[in-house]
Amino acid sequence: MSAEDRVQLAHGGGGRMMAEFIERHIRARFGEGPLRDLPDASRLAWTGPEVVFTTDSYVVQPRRFPGGDIGSLAVHGTVNDLAVSGARARWLSLSLILEEGLPLAEVDEVLSSVAVAARACGVGIATGDTKVVGRGQCDGLFINTAGIGEPIAGYALSCETIRPGDRVLVSGTIGDHGLAVLAARERISVAGGGPVSDSAPVIGLVETVADLAGAVRWMRDPTRGGLAAVLNECVTGRPWGIEIVEQRIPLAPATGALAELLGVDVLHVACEGRVVAVCAAEVAEEIVRRWRARADGRQAADIGVVVERPAGAVVLATRVGGRRLVDLPRGELLPRIC
Amino acid sequence: MSAEDRVQLAHGGGGRMMAEFIERHIRARFGEGPLRDLPDASRLAWTGPEVVFTTDSYVVQPRRFPGGDIGSLAVHGTVNDLAVSGARARWLSLSLILEEGLPLAEVDEVLSSVAVAARACGVGIATGDTKVVGRGQCDGLFINTAGIGEPIAGYALSCETIRPGDRVLVSGTIGDHGLAVLAARERISVAGGGPVSDSAPVIGLVETVADLAGAVRWMRDPTRGGLAAVLNECVTGRPWGIEIVEQRIPLAPATGALAELLGVDVLHVACEGRVVAVCAAEVAEEIVRRWRARADGRQAADIGVVVERPAGAVVLATRVGGRRLVDLPRGELLPRIC
Numbered sequence: 032m033s034a035e036d037r038v039q040l041a042h043g044g045g046g047r048m049m050a051e052f053i054e055r056h057i058r059a060r061f062g063e064g065p066l067r068d069l070p071d072a073s074r075l076a077w078t079g080p081e082v083v084f085t086t087d088s089y090v091v092q093p094r095r096f097p098g099g100d101i102g103s104l105a106v107h108g109t110v111n112d113l114a115v116s117g118a119r120a121r122w123l124s125l126s127l128i129l130e131e132g133l134p135l136a137e138v139d140e141v142l143s144s145v146a147v148a149a150r151a152c153g154v155g156i157a158t159g160d161t162k163v164v165g166r167g168q169c170d171g172l173f174i175n176t177a178g179i180g181e182p183i184a185g186y187a188l189s190c191e192t193i194r195p196g197d198r199v200l201v202s203g204t205i206g207d208h209g210l211a212v213l214a215a216r217e218r219i220s221v222a223g224g225g226p227v228s229d230s231a232p233v234i235g236l237v238e239t240v241a242d243l244a245g246a247v248r249w250m251r252d253p254t255r256g257g258l259a260a261v262l263n264e265c266v267t268g269r270p271w272g273i274e275i276v277e278q279r280i281p282l283a284p285a286t287g288a289l290a291e292l293l294g295v296d297v298l299h300v301a302c303e304g305r306v307v308a309v310c311a312a313e314v315a316e317e318i319v320r321r322w323r324a325r326a327d328g329r330q331a332a333d334i335g336v337v338v339e340r341p342a343g344a345v346v347l348a349t350r351v352g353g354r355r356l357v358d359l360p361r362g363e364l365l366p367r368i369c
Numbered sequence: 370m371s372a373e374d375r376v377q378l379a380h381g382g383g384g385r386m387m388a389e390f391i392e393r394h395i396r397a398r399f400g401e402g403p404l405r406d407l408p409d410a411s412r413l414a415w416t417g418p419e420v421v422f423t424t425d426s427y428v429v430q431p432r433r434f435p436g437g438d439i440g441s442l443a444v445h446g447t448v449n450d451l452a453v454s455g456a457r458a459r460w461l462s463l464s465l466i467l468e469e470g471l472p473l474a475e476v477d478e479v480l481s482s483v484a485v486a487a488r489a490c491g492v493g494i495a496t497g498d499t500k501v502v503g504r505g506q507c508d509g510l511f512i513n514t515a516g517i518g519e520p521i522a523g524y525a526l527s528c529e530t531i532r533p534g535d536r537v538l539v540s541g542t543i544g545d546h547g548l549a550v551l552a553a554r555e556r557i558s559v560a561g562g563g564p565v566s567d568s569a570p571v572i573g574l575v576e577t578v579a580d581l582a583g584a585v586r587w588m589r590d591p592t593r594g595g596l597a598a599v600l601n602e603c604v605t606g607r608p609w610g611i612e613i614v615e616q617r618i619p620l621a622p623a624t625g626a627l628a629e630l631l632g633v634d635v636l637h638v639a640c641e642g643r644v645v646a647v648c649a650a651e652v653a654e655e656i657v658r659r660w661r662a663r664a665d666g667r668q669a670a671d672i673g674v675v676v677e678r679p680a681g682a683v684v685l686a687t688r689v690g691g692r693r694l695v696d697l698p699r700g701e702l703l704p705r706i707c
Binding site for chain 2: 039040041043044045046047048049050068070071072073074075076077078079080081082083084085086087088089090092112113115116118122124125126127128157158159160162163164165167168169170173175177178179180182190251252254255256257260299301358359360361362363364365366367369
């Protein structure tokens with residue numbers, strides 16, 4: 032491969048090569064909208080009264096994994112942070128940090144994946160940036176996306192509104208993303224196929240129950256730290272707790288098998304296309320029914336309940352009839368899964 | 370230094386150590402506003418009808434340089450992209466990529482610098498993210514900030530509105546930032562003191578002439594690629610060109626001396642606290658007068674004019690009476706200056 036087929040420092044230098052890079056690789060894909068004239072900042076029409084704002088950087092390794100890549104993940108992750116906040120993503124920013132020497136074909140693959148995912152999510156790329164660092168100064172390619180979205184009418188989500196008796200729902204199997212990335216990185220081959228990432232937008236799941244929004248207390252996408260982290264975040268410092276039932280938690284066979292093989296608690300493993308919701312008991316069945324009617328929610332389940340005691344804790348009723356505390360992960364089991 | 374005083378992979382893992390990191394290092398500084406409850410996304414009051422949106426990643430090396438550091442730069446750069454688009458920054462996102470092993474004291478220094486700069490710019494940190502990568506997988510610390518701002522009444526900036534006879538203004542000396550970073554990185558010591566970065570917010574310069582906004586055609590902050598890059602961006606494909614006069618271009622002695630020593634064309638070197646503006650001739654003197662009345666515009670100058678010929682080009686009338694084309698930089702002279 033010749034030098035021209037690789038990322039060079041000058042691609043980030045503000046000169047002719049950067050202008051050509053932006054033209055060929057960025058504007059060719061994202062130049063239909065506000066990026067047409069490559070402004071320093073994009074002016075976007077907005078109908079108030081709120082903007083919902085989020086950001087995430089993506090450093091997943093490997094950049095391609097069963098079910099997705101860093102490009103689609105950088106779109107889904109940010110669109111999903113808005114969705115579980117009760118907002119529909121309108122515009123994303125896209126910022127790249129590239130390592131000198133990275134094949135441009137790989138950059139193109141990632142950018143095409145961003146473009147496809149953004150189109151599927153109905154979100155535009157409004158503004159961007161490209162930096163290049165020398166060899167050995169970053170690991171290939173990092174992406175940051177920030178997103179702005181508009182509130183979906185009816186959602187007023189807050190942990191504060193949760194009451195004992197509320198139900199805890201999850202929209203599908205857990206832990207698939209984290210274990211798919213881990214298996215790809217460690218080249219673990221599993222007979223019958225390994226875990227496949229659930230990386231996907233969850234906005235459809237959120238919108239399909241928007242008419243019940245008043246009875247939805249709180250939503251999260253269980254990414255880093257998995258189901259355990261989001262449920263602990265929810266109960267910490269509250270005068271109530273959460274009890275979940277192990278056998279009700281949806282688990283893909285390949286994911287469950289690999290977690291057991293590796294001795295990893297699947298409750299600690301990231302999803303990238305699931306919603307965890309706490310809702311009033313009277314709408315729980317209807318939400319699960321609607322989610323199950325969708326391809327992206329076929330395995331949705333009511334997995335537990337908000338309880339008065341123990342307050343501030345998450346308890347798991349295990350398959351064998353025991354009960355144990357579900358804590359936050361203590362060390363770092365799975366670095367760079369997002 | 371013990372392991373507890375350094376960034377660990379678990380600080381980005383979604384577990385207990387990440388929660389503690391966020392609490393001690395992030396919420397302690399930025400927890401007064403929308404970050405109080407660490408939402409996935411922040412809901413921000415907005416009065417339409419537009420949102421102005423921008424992003425930049427910062428990889429400057431070294432992270433501290435005369436006149437600033439990566440933290441203040443990450444605020445100024447993004448606030449300035451909004452300012453030269455005729456918008457006042459309201460909220461920033463703040464995303465960190467940290468290398469395992471980086472002293473936490475260095476992270477704290479950078480975050481404190483972000484906090485001080487944000488306060489000085491009147492902008493809040495609304496949302497954030499922290500990722501940790503292993504040793505050798507990034508160069509210490511990278512920052513991304515995205516910013517949302519609201520339009521300043523009166524500005525309708527576009528290259529399309531520029532006409533021959535319009536004047537070209539710059540708010541201060543050029544090239545200080547790029548050469549300050551280069552001198553710090555290469556440990557070049559200069560008798561009498563080296564260049565000092567101009568890193569600073571330019572929003573005051575933009576606001577102080579807002580009543581003349583209708584006569585301001587176009588603004589840019591001349592960062593990567595310097596004055597040459599922004600002026601070339603302006604003229605490319607247009608039926609007019611720009612002529613600038615070398616002896617009118619403000620230049621700090623230390624910056625000019627180092628540029629000459631290194632054989633660097635200072636027109637290609639980044640500023641991080643300057644505005645380049647093209648305006649109607651009748652307001653040029655007044656804008657320069659008002660800028661010069663401010664500490665951040667004391668050396669503002671009218672440096673040239675929009676000309677009919679040569680179209681699509683930037684020409685420099687040199688100190689010795691010659692004329693030369695000002696082109697985009699071709700290679701990469703100064704990597705990682707922002």
